[in-house]
Amino acid sequence: MIGFCTVQSNVFAQYAMDTLKNYSLVEFVVTGTRTERSVSSLPSPVQVITAESIQKSGVSRLNEIIQEQTGLITVPFFNGGEGVQLQGLDAAYVMILIDGQPLVGRNAGTIDLSRITVNNIERIEIIKGASSSLYGSEALAGVVNIITKKLATDGDWKLNFNYRLATFNTNDANASVRYGKNKVAFELFGNYFSSQGYDLGGNSIFQTVEPFYNYTLQPKLKVQLSEQTDLVANSRYYFQNQENRTIINSIGYEGESIIEEWNNSIFINQKINDQFKIVYDLYATNYKTDEYLNDASENLFEENFYNQWFFRPEIRAHWRKGLNVLTTGIGMNYETMERTYFTERARLNSEYVFAQYEWFLQEKWNVLAGFRYDNHHQYQSQFSPKLGLNYKYSSNLSIKASVGYGYKAPDLRQLYFDFTNSTFGYSVAGYNVAQNRLAILESQGQILFSNNLDFSTPLKPESSINTNLGAFYQKNKWSADINFFYNRISNLIDTRAIAQRTNGQSVFSYFNLDQIFTYGAELNATYRINKDLSLSGGYQYLIAKDETTIEQIEKGELFARNLSTLASFRLVPNDYFGLFNRSKHITNLKINYNLTKYNTNINARLFYRSKYGVFDTNSNNILDDYDLFVKGYFLLNLSATKEFKHGFALQLGALNLLNHKDIDNIPNLPGRQLFGRVQYNF
Amino acid sequence: MLKFDFLKLVLFVVVIAAFVACSEDKKDEVTPTLEVKTFTNLYAPQTGGRGEPIGGTFVKFSFAKGDIVSDNSWDIAFRGTTILINGGAAIGINDEPQRTGNGAITIVTGTFEEVKEVPDASLFKQDAANTYAVPTGSGTGWYNYNPVINLLTPIAGRVFVVKTHDGKYAKFEILSYYKNAPANPDTTDESIFRYYTFRYVYQPKGTTF
Incomplete structure (x- = not known):
């Protein structure tokens, strides 16, 4: 077991002690290249979370395990959902895959990680840095790939049941059955998760997170069609029902919020010969939400829906010669979306081709070079190259460097949203429908004046250049890696007023406006003291800023107010803190201890996050030293697992044991949560 | 050499x-030293809004008198977030007062103390048909509006230099839009909205402050 995995298992730790010299402890990942590669030989930074570490941590949902990793911050958005910030880049720029297939359903730009149960996961691979050369749009900051359990044809029935009960009446029940013999293997996995939610205070009508229940069903089938060909069919169904409450003008409303999601994929792996393999990959997914609110007399007050379809056929070919692999692929995306405030069904189509060469020059050098070209119909087509280099200095140390291009296509909301706020009377129109909306408003005499902005060229994707430089070290009881990163994003999409309505309100649309950059360093280290005790730590230093803001401050154009006199004063460059929700320092320390005599494992994780800003409290549109900040804080998670005979295990633990809360600023931190879990493996 | x-x-x-x-x-x-004065709680209500047509009487202010006036000696006028200047022509909105003077206004980026000279005449603007001398809307004129917390804040570092209706000059900086200018207004309490507090200097002769 090498390096990145932070919660070490006793089994692997033992190997590390006893057999380090002659046993190859190479950890493989597939997300970085779409071929199996060892973590140490890969030119770009990657982080792996194993099933074992997930199991030991005792958490239930993906957001909970993600936020325990170095450099990954989960950022809350309304309704209690959470997305992941990676290398200081927003959750909107992180692609989330299950078994290599992208999840859709970014109603507000971000995929809610709590949608995904961590049970039935083999491992999670996190690629840091732009990966559009393989994955296209959205893989601007990186990729999180959730790899579910593999099927086996060993003729054994495998049953797993576990049930976890936690604070807030949170129930997490899991069952899976797996069997395979000869040419057929299958698995059925089911998860039921419910919680009464929690309330950090504020009002009596609604809670911070409303009660909900959800379930996930995942059947999987593998059939060996011939000696050369096998077929894998994966399916996932997710359903959630959450209570929906709100207050508008001091009146309470109640309803429901329903999410329904389907993911279906079929792979056919065709092995032509030892050198040549073809993968036929067909994927379809649908993400749907329905929300409504009724008034006190049960009359419908408001209704919202969202319905997104995504189809993707793709063919990949891998030519292998020695260690060198040429991977090529061709495919197309077809996406449709209907939602409230879209006048009609919006469509996005594109075709793409990609190629990648993994070239092992000598024993010490390997090169990864690739590109992808996406031919988009609704916005600018994109060419995304990537180049990586890995130098094996010695058997203990390798040096990695990579540079890549990443982009995120304007989403359908930025192109087709067509919305007028009934309370305040402002309008938001997507870039592709803005001129039409203006013409309609104009003909109704509702436009006072137009800012005459130019819509002639299509809205550009947000794009980034990402550079990583790092090293990977492993020797005896130590393993460590360090990575320096720099990301620069251009053409950030933001809203701007395009016209003034006669009611005094504005009409907004989306434009390519800003440029931001993030840079920093990430360090991970693990030290195995003996076969039962290991320590690991992680640290990330981060600077994330907006270039336009820096320029404005340098020109002396930005001000703040003295809170007692309310007089304005000019800001100096040092006053600029950077982007919202970014901490300069994030650290973690993890201890894994096996009481072998008692078949018990104790796992403690301590996290620290330095101060960060959530709101522009002095309303000058930037985060400066005169704003109010969220103070740095510690979180402690603890769990103990005891294994009994006949496949039974018992787990007890606590998340946020120190009971840290910040009601105003951290809505996704509900305070101390205790849990207990029973598990049965057959 | x-x-x-x-x-x-x-x-x-x-x-x-x-x-x-x-x-x-x-x-x-x-010249007698010019005095910095603060006018607190100029209440500028409006009717309608939130999608309905906006109306209501503009509250007119004279820098020379340092007070609200009801005659034609006004220099600027307030209603909700809208500010008018007594110069130019009617914009074409409801209940607009007649322009009787030759006033104009310009926005200077800087601190209040830094503005010592009247800017070049070419920078001054007057109201006109469909044109506000003080642009309306968040981020474009005098305020930023945060719809999430319903907070309206005067943009820091925006100083207004006014040519009064009778050709004198004044500079002013809006400090608050809420009654008694609290540092953290309670944005759920509508009774404190639309109370302007601003500080100003009136220059009866000359073009320096």
């Missing part, structure tokens, strides 16, 4: 500058 000439030139400039500075000093002795 060149160096010598340069030194002479510097000396010349310094002497002239000293003279100029002295003469300014003298002028200041003649």
Whole structure:
């Protein structure tokens, strides 16, 4: 077991002690290249979370395990959902895959990680840095790939049941059955998760997170069609029902919020010969939400829906010669979306081709070079190259460097949203429908004046250049890696007023406006003291800023107010803190201890996050030293697992044991949560 | 030689500058020192809004009198977030007061104290058909609006220089839009909305502050 995995298992730790010299402890990942590669030989930074570490941590949902990793911050958005910030880049720029297939359903730009149960996961691979050369749009900051359990044809029935009960009446029940013999293997996995939610205070009508229940069903089938060909069919169904409450003008409303999601994929792996393999990959997914609110007399007050379809056929070919692999692929995306405030069904189509060469020059050098070209119909087509280099200095140390291009296509909301706020009377129109909306408003005499902005060229994707430089070290009881990163994003999409309505309100649309950059360093280290005790730590230093803001401050154009006199004063460059929700320092320390005599494992994780800003409290549109900040804080998670005979295990633990809360600023931190879990493996 | 000439030139400039500075000093002795005044809680209600047509009487202010006026001696007028200038022509909105003067306004980026001179005449704007001299909307005129917390804040570092209806000058900075100018207004309490607090300097003669 090498390096990145932070919660070490006793089994692997033992190997590390006893057999380090002659046993190859190479950890493989597939997300970085779409071929199996060892973590140490890969030119770009990657982080792996194993099933074992997930199991030991005792958490239930993906957001909970993600936020325990170095450099990954989960950022809350309304309704209690959470997305992941990676290398200081927003959750909107992180692609989330299950078994290599992208999840859709970014109603507000971000995929809610709590949608995904961590049970039935083999491992999670996190690629840091732009990966559009393989994955296209959205893989601007990186990729999180959730790899579910593999099927086996060993003729054994495998049953797993576990049930976890936690604070807030949170129930997490899991069952899976797996069997395979000869040419057929299958698995059925089911998860039921419910919680009464929690309330950090504020009002009596609604809670911070409303009660909900959800379930996930995942059947999987593998059939060996011939000696050369096998077929894998994966399916996932997710359903959630959450209570929906709100207050508008001091009146309470109640309803429901329903999410329904389907993911279906079929792979056919065709092995032509030892050198040549073809993968036929067909994927379809649908993400749907329905929300409504009724008034006190049960009359419908408001209704919202969202319905997104995504189809993707793709063919990949891998030519292998020695260690060198040429991977090529061709495919197309077809996406449709209907939602409230879209006048009609919006469509996005594109075709793409990609190629990648993994070239092992000598024993010490390997090169990864690739590109992808996406031919988009609704916005600018994109060419995304990537180049990586890995130098094996010695058997203990390798040096990695990579540079890549990443982009995120304007989403359908930025192109087709067509919305007028009934309370305040402002309008938001997507870039592709803005001129039409203006013409309609104009003909109704509702436009006072137009800012005459130019819509002639299509809205550009947000794009980034990402550079990583790092090293990977492993020797005896130590393993460590360090990575320096720099990301620069251009053409950030933001809203701007395009016209003034006669009611005094504005009409907004989306434009390519800003440029931001993030840079920093990430360090991970693990030290195995003996076969039962290991320590690991992680640290990330981060600077994330907006270039336009820096320029404005340098020109002396930005001000703040003295809170007692309310007089304005000019800001100096040092006053600029950077982007919202970014901490300069994030650290973690993890201890894994096996009481072998008692078949018990104790796992403690301590996290620290330095101060960060959530709101522009002095309303000058930037985060400066005169704003109010969220103070740095510690979180402690603890769990103990005891294994009994006949496949039974018992787990007890606590998340946020120190009971840290910040009601105003951290809505996704509900305070101390205790849990207990029973598990049965057959 | 060149160096010598340069030194002479510097000396010349310094002497002239000293003279100029002295003469300014003298002028200041003649002009009474201008007073920074703060006007608190100018209540500027409006009717309608939130999608409905906006109306209601504009509250008119005179810098010379330092108070709200009801006659034609007004320089600027407030209603909700809208600010009018007594100069130019009607914009074409409801209940607009008639322009009787030749006022104009310009926005300077800086602190209140830094604005010492009246900017170039070409920078001044008047109201006109479909054109606000003080642009409306968040981020474009005098305020930023945060729809998430329903907070309206005067943009820091925006100073307004006004040519009054009768051709004098004044500068002002809006400090708050909420009653009694609290540092953290309770944005759920609508009864405190639309109370302007601003500080200003009125210059009855001359173009410096």
